[in-house]
Amino acid sequence: MKEVRPPKRPLIFYYCVAVLILLLFNFLAMPWLAQRQIQEVDYNTFVEMLEDGQVGLVQLQEQENRVLFTNTEETAVYKTALVGDPDLTQRVLDAGASLTGEEIQQTDPILSFLLSWVLPIVIFIALGQYLSRRMMKNMGGPNAMAFGKSNAKMYVKSSEGIKFSDVAGEDEAKENLKEIVEYLHDPGRYREIGATMPKGILLVGPPGTGKTMLAKAVAGEANVPFFSMSGSEFVEMFVGMGASKVRDLFKQAKEKAPCIVFIDEIDAIGQKRNSGTYGGNDEREQTLNQLLTEMDGFEENTGVIILAATNRPESLDPALTRPGRFDRRVPVELPDLQGREDILKVHAKKIKVAEDVDWNKIARMASGASGAELANIVNEAALRAVRDGRRFATEADLEESIEVVIAGYQKKNAILTDEEKKVVSYHEIGHALVAAKQTNSAPVQKITIIPRTSGALGYTMQVDEGNHYLMSQAELENKIATLTGGRAAEELVFHSASTGASNDIEQATKLARAMITRYGMSPDFDMVALETVQNQYLGGDSSLACSAETAAKIDQQVVELVKRQHEKASQILSENRKKLDELAQYLYEKETITGDEFMEILNK
Structure with missing residues (x-):
């Protein structure tokens, strides 16, 4: 089930919340804290403290009908009721206290400084850190701050991965890639005769013919590290980051050699350069230039093989496809009749199928279909069998699924005159x-x-x-x-x-x-x-x-x-x-x- 996430709030929302918290704190919390600092005494105590010389500042608040005063050190604030005493002013002056018309500071200056200045700064710094982490997480997870670092996925040999036996219909392409795997396993056989493996192999063909699956099969067969990355992942919002990612990717590859590096949809960064374009294309061209430099800088027999896939080979830069970089182009075309039959049988192993299915007939009916479309045909047949309450798919299900792919589902409610x-x-x-x-x-x-x-x-x-x-x-x-x-x-x-x-x-x-x-x-x-x-x-x-x-x-x-x-x-x-x-x-x-x-x- 797809996870449903709440909608993201704009940044102004968080800043408004922070300002609202500060306003509430100043208007509600600060007066309450200030009141907590005032000690209430009776009028006789006030008079006795005056006579003893223990009063520093005195403020007469006639509207509030009270007297605020401090001790001589002005570290404590007291209040008492204002009674009808005509000699109060003279008594205050005689006692050496000072009458003031300004507001007596009701809180500790240090506490006031902390609450008025330090606390707002801390709140805004914390808010900034939270928003920064949130933005970086949306940009690329926990490693988003590692700008210029390659985020290529690395695979090793797996018992449950795709193997060459799982790929059918592309025998020529498999032969080329099997040779690469054999070279990585036993390079001595090739060095003995003086042969070197191609530095780069370019897989070209229509969509759905299995270019990425062939690369996965190489990863499943080769007992070496396999780096996989899409061409669009090199393109960043910051200029120079794509080239930095290329450098980091090849640095990792050289450290892990012998290994295989696979770049899917390489046309995203490998398009022909045009000297008349500037701006947004400049970042892509820097990335391409770095890729050209890294591929040309390999020494012979380092054991690093570059695989790339594209369905737009005519758009690639000639400097990228020349010998010495991508030495070999492997076409992955639409399968022929025998290839379609083999692909159907491979995918049919994943479902329950009747034993009397004529796979040659189904392959002939699916003329022009790619490997992905053939996989979809087999899956549609299985779905149709389930809808009809059967435990296995029949030849009729496969024929109907071909018609579904070609012309769509039957419109049962469409009634012709x-x-x-x-x-x-x-x-x-x-x-x-x-x-x-x-x-x-x-x-x-x-x-x-x-x-x-x-x-x-x-x-x-x-x-x-x-x-x-x-x-x-x-x-x-x-x-x-x-x-x-x-x-x-x-x-x-x-x-x-x-x-x-x-x-x-x-x-x-x-x-x-x-x-x-x-x-x-x-x-x-x-x-x-x-x-x-x-x-x-x-x-x-x-x-x-x-x-x-x-x-x-x-x-x-x-x-x-x-x-x-x-x-x-x-x-x-x-x-x-x-x-x-x-x-x-x-x-x-x-x-x-x-x-x-x-x-x-x-x-x-």
């Missing part, structure tokens, strides 16, 4: 029928018209039989035709168009533009790159690199390409109108059909 349901049925069958009637198209796995939380009113799932690394021009054109099949079916049957094809239009346009600008599949432009891709691991944003006239020609060819495939899809559906009606009616009644059912009706 008969007309909408019929339009969606023809739309989805249009996709499936165009795909089935074309060669080199992925087989249809499932067709459904049940609305999903992603906004889709239905979808057609196609699953490749095996690994697919290259796509020909004909295959790409067939894919565009399949995407336009839904709209073509609506136009053929209802002679109108709906808003349901918005996502199809977006994907078809994007694919057609890539064919012309990036894949060189246009006879007019030949093998000329007209578009550049940035951040390939974070969405792959693209930008045109051509003149306005060329951009206009590109737009024209994109329209012609999509229009041509749209006409091809319409022709395929017109030639198979009876099958279109039969399949759409069957889907309308069943709401969800499998690829086998679809092919059985199509080939009947």
Whole structure:
């Protein structure tokens, strides 16, 4: 359960409380303490003390109807009632006492000094110390005052840590990292032949592919200290603190060598330097410069290996990625078919699964999924099994969890009208029928018209039989035709168009533009790159690199390409109108059909 903390009060609140305490003390406590110091005597005693010469100061307070007086040393204060004595003034003067109109000090001067000056200062100092500790605790815990010190976490070999056996689907990356672990365990084998290990290894790849998990596996396998730190932890509010942290981190690493230092999200401090930027970037550049200096200052075979992870390698400074600093770049890409199957089996060990699950089929359905998404798919299957009251997850649970990741949960309360349901049925069958009637198209796995939380009113799932690394021009054109099949079916049957094809239009346009600008599949432009891709691991944003006239020609060819495939899809559906009606009616009644059912009706 997440801890619920009370809201933090502003600093002015504490200062107001301190001032209020002092005011209450001065107006309430001080008068009370002063009253405690006055001794009350009768008038006869006052007269006797006058006659004996024991009175120093005398103050007549007619409004209060009392007399205040002190002894000769003025160390004690007395009070008595003021009676009608006309000779009192003369008697006081004859006794050698002094009449005064000023207020007689009712408390001890030392006590008054302590209460009036020392006590407020002590209160404000204590308040300042409390607020200082509170602020430093919020900034970084008990070690917050250790500015410039590295707060890297250090791990050692653990019996319960992640091992290489817990990481699947990235065999090449594991081989590279296993070599590092072996070098740290037995460097003599490599020194004998004169080989040296890379000073730095950079793990690059899309989010969720397991870069951090691979680093944890190294920590679990290596029987050496393992320092882990995020790139953002180097950036501080004080200038120069990031560079100081880098120095301290490498100092600790050299003392603990042989060891491994892991910097996650290194692009936070390793971005390309720009001489035209000042201010906030200056601190980051100082940190980067210190990191470059420390990595270049290593002597050979010191046994300190630097691991770093990023999904933005193109943004890193060239001085950081050159040989001698990060000598080796290890790509951690999305897993292939066999890799997805292995990853699913690794995560399936954590839950109870039916024995008859076809993991190859599940891996094919999850094409393009990262390791984190595959772990989520397995967990969603387990959650679905619990919701349905089963003690283990089945293949149907895994298939449904893939659909949840792709299109969201089923919207059980979304009820389509008969007309909408019929339009969606023809739309989805249009996709499936165009795909089935074309060669080199992925087989249809499932067709459904049940609305999903992603906004889709239905979808057609196609699953490749095996690994697919290259796509020909004909295959790409067939894919565009399949995407336009839904709209073509609506136009053929209802002679109108709906808003349901918005996502199809977006994907078809994007694919057609890539064919012309990036894949060189246009006879007019030949093998000329007209578009550049940035951040390939974070969405792959693209930008045109051509003149306005060329951009206009590109737009024209994109329209012609999509229009041509749209006409091809319409022709395929017109030639198979009876099958279109039969399949759409069957889907309308069943709401969800499998690829086998679809092919059985199509080939009947």
